[in-house]
Amino acid sequence: MADQDVVVETRKLTKIYRDFWGRQKKVALRALNLKVYRGEIFGLLGPNGSGKTTTIKLLLGLLFPTDGDALVFDQPAAEVRKNERIGYLPEESYLYRFLNAEETLDFYGRLFKLDAATRRKKAAELIELVNLGADKKRILKEYSKGMRQRIGLAQALINDPELVILDEPTSGLDPLGTRWMKDLIVNLRNQGKTIIMCSHRLEDVQDICDRVAILNEGELQELGSVRSLLEDVQRLELRASGVQLNEDLRKDLESVLAKHGGVIEFIGHPTTTLEDLFLRIVAQSKAHPGRRYLPEKAAAKPVEVKDSSTHVSR
């Protein structure tokens, strides 16, 4: 991806939080150099307090850098006009709790100077997209955490942005919602948008991100494509179907591997993830309401979640 468009660039970006008297409280970010290219999903990873949110806020101009530069679309982060092309979902959806979903989207639409007809159309589409059709007349105060996250996302997409910045998009979502969110993010990428997201849920990042930066204590620890970071060239994995494990098979495999100088570390039946199990239970109970979950005998098929065309495949 080296010679693609750079959408976001940081140069020695540094943020030091100071108190009222200018005394240093916390170095939240230290000389961060990053480039994010058009059309990728870029993940910021790191433990709590490592500076992920700080980075995002610097990119949005919500914070001013202590040193260094943050450039978005080649403009300084403090430039307001770049926001025309950006969508932002905050860590928690801090929206106006006295508005309902429709009014919320209408309000944010006005800030982009969309005309009334476009606003109405966009709002309807987005409410459909985030599955809030049944609750669109309720005020946000009554929404659950997950619903707020969804309306927050809808709000971030109102201007059809080129760059979507998501701060912990899956926090507060159930596994179903998490999967839905991940599918949606991939879908956005497939539409050619650039996405920057941060999370400390590693499996989310692993599932969907093209490249990640790992931060700790405000310092960049690792940067690269997920595949290259995770690839373990010392080991080999093999999956097979149609056979059961038995002594003969094991012996045969051992001999083949010995010929190539390797040894078996583990051999056995794979277990599925809890996530898969959960999704399967929910899907089945939707298909057969009132029936208890029956484990399938056949080998696990990929689970049908709502939008199968964008199903995560990695």
Next chain:
Amino acid sequence: MFATFFLERDPMSWADLPLAVQSWLQNAGGVAALAVALWCISWTVQNRGRVNPFAAYPAFVVPAALAGVCYLIVVLLFAGKVLGMSFVDDLLPTTAGALRASAGDWLLTLGGLLALAAVVGPIAHAFAMRIRWGRIWAIARLSVKEAVRNRVVLLFAAMAIVFLFADWFVPYKPEDQVRNYVRVVYWSMTPLFLMTASLLGAFSIPTDVKSQSIHTIVTKPVEKFEIVAGRFLGYATLLSVGLAAVAGLSLIYVVRGVNPDAARESYKARVPIYGQLTFSGTKSMYEGESVGREWGYRWYIGGPVLESAKMPRQYAIWSFADLPRDMARVDETSSEDPKLRSVPFEFTFDIFRLNKGEENKGIYCTFVFMDGRLSIPDLERVQKAAYEERSQLQTKASTQIADPSERQKRLKAIDEELVRKYGLFEAPGFEVTDYHTQTLRVPSHLFERLAELEKERPREGLPGEEAPPMMRVVVSVDHTSPTQMLGVARRDLYILAAEQPFWINFLKGILGMWCTVLLVLGVAIGCSTYLSGIISWLCTVFLFGAGLFKDSIRQLAEGQSPGGGPLESAYRVFTRTSQGAPLDQSPTASLLQGGDDVYRWWMRRFLNLIPDVSRHDLHQYVANGFDISWGQVLLTDNLIPLVGYLLPWGILAFYLMKFREIANPR
């Protein structure tokens, strides 16, 4: 309380405006210049090597540099004075209250103007290029919705309680009915609306910052000032609608069942024409006798005490420079058949008794309405001549004409003739009662005569003096009331040029309250662009409270006390010099006096921060039935000062918001 209308100071007029604008430019511009200087210094210190964001605006750099030059010259002038160059004395800025015209004053004004231009330039640029009303309006709508959904409007309903129960607590004399109703309405509406405005304004932006809902707004293509403007516009709209609704209800409350006494006193809007008050026969032209009462609002004149003492008679004289054409109108209350055309004069005087008793009796006075060209010595002579001629003609008429109604006619004709001949109309022995609005009607032929005289020969003063007024009203106490004194003030007597309906005036009064509400809202929002909600609110309350006592604070600050400023006073205490005594000319003393000058200068700057809230309180006009004029009172004394006060707050809010780190509240 006093049941009459009085104002502590005249409303600002067009003539006062240039001076006001000049001092506004010097003050606001001075603050702007200081801010620009500090900004440039701190930028240079903190961000070596980076480009100042303002350097891109020639509209900023050029005026800022020129302003710097102006202030530099002023500094050099002062330096010249310190170095003992005497020629700079005439050039130094003055501190007098008159329209200042030394070179230093012009430099300060120009420097202020340029500094303001420098800070306003980027704002104007933002407004032209990026700020959009659509977004401001969206935020305004949001503010209204928020307030409505949070049931703020229920507060306005609280007024209903006042209307329901106020009558139980407000006793009044029949004639004070309207007056008291108006006061009840104002004194309940004002706190209600000011409280709402200050709370809404002070907490809106800080709450958004705290709840972080502002993050989703500033990450849209929204200029931060649009949030400030939107909040102001939204709440201003909400409060205006609320104010209009409550004012409508209040009006109904006030006007239902007005009793005739009250109607005569104040259920109307008098359009007065005021004259200038001077005295004759007293200590000085501008001072009557003092009776050691009240707070110097009124001066007193007495009747002739002993004729033999040859004391000059005491007169209170109101001079009317120019009179509008054709003020005369038919007197509807007159009982005479062909109704007379006349000009009504109204007055409300205070009576001071030198001896007790006769509490309810009035005091007898003579009112003379005359050509302004006549002086007081003329008056006594002309009065005498007219008196003699009248009695001659009257005797003649009563002996020659038998028919009573014919004779009556003739007597009237004589009066008219004499008024025309001498340019003088006299109302002798008129009983003035204490603190009651009374009317004297002056026949229209006096004014016809004055208009003729105006054409015949132009009024010209002696060389070096002002031209005499067109008309004078001279009031004196008759010798039948020797032990009484009449208290008069400039606004106690006026020509009643017209009468307007009460309700319009009531609503105009509400416009004054509207100005106060906007002022408080603006200050609260301005503070809240930097401070937290509660601190903003406290600041607003503090500024408003200080505004209520601005005049007293000014007196304190400017140190009109005989002991001088704080340093000088301390020095006097220390050296045991008494307050009145002149200070020795030691270097210490003059240093301290210089220090006091600096202190006073700063205090005056500081005073400009305090809003002049009392000027927007127009309820005295309404309660006493005086018209609030659109031009002088509403425009020049309310709207223009309001804009002048809020403008710097707006500029400040723009920059505070622009350079605020939204996600890092302190």
